[in-house]
Amino acid sequence: MSETHSAPGERVDVAASQAASLLERAQGRLVAVIGDPILDRYVYGEPQRVAREAPVLILRWAGDEERAGGAANAAANASALGARVELVGLVGQDRAADRLEALMEQQGIAHTLVRDAGRPTTVKTRYVAGSRQTVWQQVLRLDRWEASFAGGEVLARLVEAARLAASRADAVILSEYGAGTLAPPVRDAAMEAAKARGAPVVVDSRYRLLDFGGAFAATPNTGEAEHAVGRPLRVEQDFVEAGQKLLAKLDVHLLVLTRGEEGMSLFFRDGRRPLRLMAYRPREVYDVSGAGDTVISALALGLTVGEEHAVAAALLADVAAGLVVAKRGVATVSAGEVREALEAWAPEVYALPMPREVR
Structure with a gap:
């Protein structure tokens, strides 16, 4: 048995029915998503040959599509899981912004996309190669974005939109992708409201x-946690120490450290022992793009029922993420898919030892 699947601690009895009940109770609750919307473009092509003028692959165009990414994908996931959703974000004055608005309208998501003529809408274009006989693989990604914060009237409009959305929501997601929406005044207005x-x-x-700092919960992945604590995380004790450190540094009540195929680790400010939740993986992983958006959407939706349901909300997030990585590209999972998965799932949850300095 590999280390990934060996028991990392003392088994804890947690039923999947807790997450199923939470999902039902959360239907129709309002989630505000404030952050960086991204337009994800996919260009598909069948490999033909290597070009004569350069050592590059020539693809014969086989199709293209556009999907909501970043904060817009978090909004789409929350909506697919049964939430009412309001999205606030910063975009340019361009076709990509028009397309994002159209995608939100198609999914019934209320949105305030504040336009700034001085910047482009963030766009990620992925070139994907494959055929009917082979697996489709991403071969190149081209990004267009502006990282600076807005100012003046644009910033004022963002602050007001964030304040209004947060003031009527049952849970708020702050989704930061480095594209300028969550300037400190926007962040502060949302958190205060x-x-x-x-x-x-x-x-x-x-x-x-x-x-x-000061939010209820944060959902860093391994790379983000490593950057925040300034060292690599390799063995279980590394994750426990980093999680407890980030819990204190961020002053959050709940830290969900996502670990890809190794599941997630949960840390609690109330003194409970950390938990390790093994990954839900019913099928082969196809594409991890946007899985973090799925995690935060499911977690936030579960927390609309009450902050005391943190563990059940994490179970919900684990299943939703396990389903979405089996789909190609940035995708969503429906409440129906999650319900079906929960019916046949026996969660593996383990209590982890506290590091010495916090015992």
Whole structure:
């Protein structure tokens, strides 16, 4: 048995029915997603030969599509799971912004996409090669984005939109992808309005995790956690020590450290022992793009029922993420898919030892 699948601690009895019940109770609750919307473009081609003028592969065009990414994908996932959703984000004055608005409207997602003529909408274009006889593989990605924060009237409009969305939500997601939406005044307005409302704030930050202290929960992946603590995480004790350190540094009640095929580790400010939740993997992993958006959406939706349901909400997030990575590209999973998966799942949850300095 590999180390990944060996028991990392003492087995804890947690039923999948807890997550199923939570999903039902959360239907129709309002989740506000405030962050960086991205337009994900996919260009598909069948490999033909190597070009004569350069050692590059020539692809014969086989199709293309556009999907909502980044904060827009978090919004799409929350909506697919049964939430009512409001998205607030910063975009350019361009066709990509038009397309994002159309995608949100198609999915019934309320949105305030504040336009800034001085920047482009963030677009990630993926070139994917394959055929009917082979697996489709991404061979190149081309990104277009602007990382700076907006100012003046654009910033004022963002602040007001974030404040309004958070003030009426049952949970708030802050989704940071380095594209300028979550300037400090926007972040502060959202967090203050959510606190006044009594709504939990859940943070997913690609580049600025330590700037979001004081939220209810954060969902860093292994790479983001390594960057925040300044060292690699290799064995279980590394993850436990890093998780406890980040829990204190961020002053959050719940830290969900996502670990890909190794599942996730949960850390609690109330003194409970950390938990290791093994990954739900019913099928082969196809594409991990956007899995973090699925995790935070499911977690936030579960927390709309109550912050005391953190473990069940994490179970919900684990199953949703396990389903979405079996799909190609940035994708969503429906409440129906999650319900079906939960019916046949026996979660593997383990209590982990506390590091010495926090015992």
